[in-house]
Amino acid sequence: MTTEKRYEILNSLPTYGPMYVPVTDNGEPFYSEGFVVSFYKTDGAAWVANFQPGWTDLKEIIEFEKTQNLLVVACGTCYLMNPDDTKPIEVFGVGYSCIFKSNKDRLVLQDQTDLTIIEPDGTHWETERISWYGLAEIKVENNLVSGLAFNPTHDADEWVEFKYDLDTRTLTGGSYYSFENKKPWWKIW
CATH class of the missing domain: 2.40.10 (Thrombin, subunit H)
Structure with a gap:
């Protein structure tokens, strides 16, 4: 497993640079500011995700030792993500x-x-x-x-x-x- 930085939690949406990618459970656009994370792909490129939040205040990112995937907990909603892909592998929960x-x-x-x-x-x-x-x-x-x-x-x-x-x-x-x-x-x- 690589020890390179794979993500960074941002305080807000960036005011410049490429447009953020809205990440939701159903793939529909999301325009309000949610849980904002910058991901770093294995090729060195970066992209910014704006995760649609759930119903709580719980915000966290968990790295797994056995896989490249990350678990993004965006205000109680879980998104299983690969930093190289802008679409979630799986979305579950809303009130953790x-x-x-x-x-x-x-x-x-x-x-x-x-x-x-x-x-x-x-x-x-x-x-x-x-x-x-x-x-x-x-x-x-x-x-x-x-x-x-x-x-x-x-x-x-x-x-x-x-x-x-x-x-x-x-x-x-x-x-x-x-x-x-x-x-x-x-x-x-």
Whole structure:
């Protein structure tokens, strides 16, 4: 893997030079200032990307050791990018608010209702829904993610503990219960 600089986060859109490239999830033009990054191609050329932002304040760029790709987190939306290409390889999420490191060089991204796990090669997968709306006090130790899931009820709002095993992909606890394949309470036979 090369140690050359592959990107630079800019404070704003450049006032001179080549036009920036709007990067969105659907490929449509985006004209407001978003998360602005200058990328350096392997041939030495540079280009400026203006990423359409998501719903949070989380802005970060993550380099992977096993690939040339970068994960650009633009205000909660993730763009998997190759600095040599102006189009994203993949776009996912919109409300990520925190990033945690776990064992095996995995990253855990926190959303409002679930988690997304980024493997060291840039591939990702999502947990099942953990909360109706809201996760808090997230802790990551080795392969176990724990925290609180918001549980709104008719008479009280409460936080319920949960644990998620990253290796077995199993959830214990949480506040979101799937009612699929369960017999309705009014049917007794």
